[in-house]
Amino acid sequence: MTTNRKQLHERLWSAAVQLRANSGLKLNEISEPILGMIFLKFADVRFKKVQTGIVSERKAVYSTNRVRPVSPDDYKSKGVLYLPEIASYSYLMNLAESKNIGKAINEAMKAIESANTDLAGVLPQDYTSLHKKADENSKILITLLKNFNQIPDDIEGDAFGEIYEYFLGEFARAEGAKGGEFFTPQSIVKLLVEIIEPYHGKIYDPACGSGGMFVQSANFVKSHSNGKSQVMNEVALYGQEKGSSNIRTAKMNLAIHGLSGKIAEVNSFYEDAFQSVGKFDFVLANPPFNVKGKDKNGQIVIDPARLQGDPRYYLGLPLTGKKEISNANYLWMQMFMSALNPQGRAGFVMSNASGDAGNAEKEIRKKMIDAGMVDVIVSVGNNMFMNATLSCTLWFFDKRKSGTERQNKILFINAQDIFYEIDRAHSDWTDEQIQEIAGIVRRYREEKSEGKYKDIKGRCKAATLDEVRANDYSLNPGRYVEIVEKEMSDVDFDARMKELMGEFSSLTDEAHNLEKKIQEDWKKL
Secondary structure, three states: OOHHHHHHHHHHHHHHHHHHHHHOOOHHHHHHHHHHHHHHHHHHHHHHHHHHHHHHHHHHHOOOOOOOOOOHHHHHOOOOOOOOHHHOHHHHHOOOOOOOHHHHHHHHHHHHHHHOHHHOOOOOOOOOOOOOOHHHHHHHHHHHHHHHOOOOOOOOOOHHHHHHHHHHHHHHHHHOOEOOEOOOOHHHHHHHHHHHOOOOEEEEEOOOOOOHHHHHHHHHHHHHHOOOOOHHHHEEEEEEEOOHHHHHHHHHHHHHOOOOOEEEEOOOOOOOOOOOOOOEEEEEEOOOOOOOOEOOOOOEOOOHHHOOOOHHHOOOOOEOOOOOEOOOHHHHHHHHHHHEEEEEEEEEEEOHHHHOOOHHHHHHHHHHHHOOOEEEEEEEOOOOEOOEOOOEEEEEEEHHHOOOHHHHEEEEEEEOOOOEEEEOOEEEOOHHHHHHHHHHHHHHOOOOOOOOOOOEOOOEEEEEHHHHHHOOOOOOHHHOOOOOOOOOOHHHHHHHHHHHHHHHHHHHHHHHHHHHHHHHHHHHO
16 A cells, blocks of 8 residues: 555544544444445546546437437446436535535435435435534534545545545444454455455355455456456355444445445344355355353353254254353354355354364364365464454365365464564555465465475474374364474564464463363363
């Protein structure tokens, strides 16, 4: 990202912070209205860019002065939303300050939805309630309109997508982690996509959140098609999400990137809106981590009775001795695995503890490993998430490995020391670092022009299933990848400390699981 673009992002975000201060609303209460304003500016820029071309094309086709009026379908065919005049950014900017600006923006959003039926019920329409006083409400919105008008009309590339993703990340950082849900960093999604390689087919995310997995999949297709094909001709996008607010955000996110998809508002534990078993070419997800069957107050969060007989959970339910769901991680994993067709691949984010989880979870993991489903495990360092300092593990399933030399192997990668530091609390990957990690996987798969794979001490190890069984079916990369010890500079010291903290976090999670197991066993005595 260029310095100028970074500065633009920061200026725009400061406007959001100012709005919160002036309105008295909480940040989560203004996130949708602000994202809606970014959407409005984006839609206006794209509309104006194609408007002249569409009119010129129409005149070229008809030699007489009687030219067929331009319709919303003409814009839709070019992947652009149709904007009625009252929804144009210039129209709203030129309204007199005495007007009810909130009402005008609400009407603009309604007009966009009417002209673009895919967005029905998606766009925010509560712009009259940012402040109790109508005149103050209008002043706030005028300031916001002016601030977002800083985005230049000739902005290049996927700059709007970057702005939108930047705001999603900042809202996530400001709100903090809730219920094990974490905004997935763009770089982690990029790596997931680079490894599963979704060139063509149906893509599924049953915990789709704001739709980031779909956006990066589309970017992957664009980068490999050389403009020869439209993204939506190559992939079909399917998502499930239980939060209506997240669904609206996801649909705006897709629209900003010129994409469309089917997103169902359901609880994925109980409902399978797309009858997913064996249907999808690719699964990408970052599900909520470590969701327990009961909360701290003893209330049921996941009812095992409602899961019985569901074909997605064909390896069994992760139940405790009391027949309660111990942890949802292995429900999610079975969801992903069962959705794959015979050539399917899945890539997803998972907690470190899941690789060593015991009891019923271990029995499910053994079945996954023995069936040859698990292909790659990548250990990621701390501070990659905007709203949490946790580390994580990336898992990959691959049905294409059946019948290959990889069938009886699992590739483990230690990427905990691969990162660059944004600040003390946040790290990220460069595109080069993403390709460094993905390149290891491509060599392991023996993809063309990638060279020959070899184990690298401290970095990667292709372990046999017998080795995994000998390690009690652990999928913790630290069990297989020997860490290289070397003299450390001051810079290396920080990297090594992050690596050790990641290992410590994983071991701590494992210790907590063992402690709970001991307590459960003690109660049975």
